[in-house]
Amino acid sequence: MxxxxxxxxxxxxxxxxxxxxxxxxxxxxxxxxxxxxxxxxxxxxxxxxxxxxxxxxxxxxxxxxxxxxxxxxxxxxxxxxxLAPEPAHRAAYYRWLFFAAGCLEPAVTMHALQVEISAERSRMVGFGTYARTLDALEAAVSAGPYIAGDRFTAADVYVGAQVTWGLAFGSIEPRAAFTAYSERMAAREAYRRATALDDADAKEMTAE
Structure with a gap:
């Protein structure tokens, strides 16, 4: 069951x-x-x-x-x-998981919709600007193999998917650090299994 x-x-x-x-x-x-x-x-x-x-x-x-x-x-x-660090070691885990939800996704979405935030209005939105958000993300994924340190966590699922999709659809700049991080995530067996299952579902839906 x-x-x-x-x-x-x-x-x-x-x-x-x-x-x-x-x-x-x-x-x-x-x-x-x-x-x-x-x-x-x-x-x-x-x-x-x-x-x-x-x-x-x-x-x-x-x-x-x-x-x-x-x-x-x-x-x-x-x-x-x-897939989660011990409670005493979750600072980076929580930080980047919620950064991706609260800053990265809206910044990328606004950019894809060609809605640019001026410097004057950047204080009114949680992510500030698209460029600032990508700079912060680049620093984070460059600091180690995973977003919260030396081990893969649930935060990498969320951040990794955002980066991979952004690169695929052109809504995230193809910086070397983003490409390398995305490749590490896409190499995981669970990612490949999930992608194959979802691709099969998508094919079935479009055939109906």
Missing amino acids: ADVTLYTNPMSRGRMARWMLEEIGAPYERVVVPYGEGGTAAAQYRALNPMGKVPAIRHGDAVVTETAAICAYLADAFPAAG
Whole structure:
């Protein structure tokens, strides 16, 4: 019996959650949720996630949405996987996990939408500017093999997916440090498994 149910769509951030679940190695059930009526807009799914977004997970009676939260939750719920540092050593782990959610993703999204923040207004947004955000990220991924030090953690799932997608879609500058970090993440067996599964789901959806 599956420990976790993943509600996802292969054309979404659900790929991050699936990668995280493959890293954990616990049994999970995958439920593909199409966009729009009958899927993310359906009352049944909105009861699970009022935002009508994927991914979401159910673990027993617990429901978790927001991809960074899903990564952090699963790391704590399945400690044997070793994807979260000991509580006393989580400063960098928390810092960069939530940096990616609170600064990197909105900065990259605004840049992709060609909405540039002026220097005068940079204090009004959490990420400041796109350039400043990328500079901070570059320093972080250059400091060691992983975002929070010498070992892979759930923060690398979230940050690594953001960097890999940004490079693929041109929304993150192809700096050498980003490319090297992305290659390290993409070499992981769990990443390759999750990608193959999501690609198969995407192919099935487009064939329907």
